[in-house]
Amino acid sequence: MEIRLAKTAGFCFGVKRAVDTVYEQAEQARGPIYTYGPIVHNEQVVRELEEKGVRVLEGKEALESLGEGTVIIRAHGVGKDVYELLERQNISYVDATCPFVKKIHRIVERESARGREILIAGNPVHPEVEGIRGWCQGPVTVLESLEEARKFTSSFQKTYCLVAQTTFNYNKFKDLVEIISEKGYDILVLNTICSATEERQTEAKRIASEVDAMIVIGGRSSSNTQKLFEICKKECANTYYIQKLVDLDIKTASSIRSVGITAGASTPNKIIEEVQFYVRNEF
């Protein structure tokens, strides 16, 4: 059995930085440690951190009723209102927002202050997009599909700034930009897709097109893992989406001679190694 493990599989720079921050804080903790939302879309990591006393806070209400402790802001980032709330409540916090996401916050804050309406290519309910939205001073439109981009119309003469969720599919972004550009608006387009995602997607696509079966590892709610799966499935019908090793149920047909493995940005190395070890030894 030939195994092709993607070099870009697993934690990206921003997620590794955020997870390391939580472990460090948990080690030195003098009071309770909280993460604002799960630190990564990975149940195993969250559970392991829970065992170290790190609790997950969901929503602003949870912050409002917090009396003590330190809150860690995860790589996805949050809107300006959350920082204001933390400061108002005098809650100490550590900001582990990925610098690439922070950069988008700064762009939309600046461009919306200059009067541009912000367009975000992304998933409207994803926390990263909610966070970006929270730095805009004027109206914001989130475009998730090409259909939405086609239907988008400006009601009156306006200027726009288009950014992307860091994990947005690069090819889809290019198509979306083309559709929006044809409308002839004054639009500033900034490709804010993170190169970690792009590289992971390109590598996954290449490997999937060359193997008999492809395994994509990552949390069910991880948007970048879902996209990796979509990309791989197009290249290789035999693509499996698993969260951890026990989910793996490859139909071991004798025609499978090569297996590719990739993983989303929130998948710990430990799980990737387990899957690789299993495939190597059990097939």
Ligand code: F3S
């Ligand atoms: Fe940051 Fe890119 Fe990861 S934006 S969190 S390094 S996918």
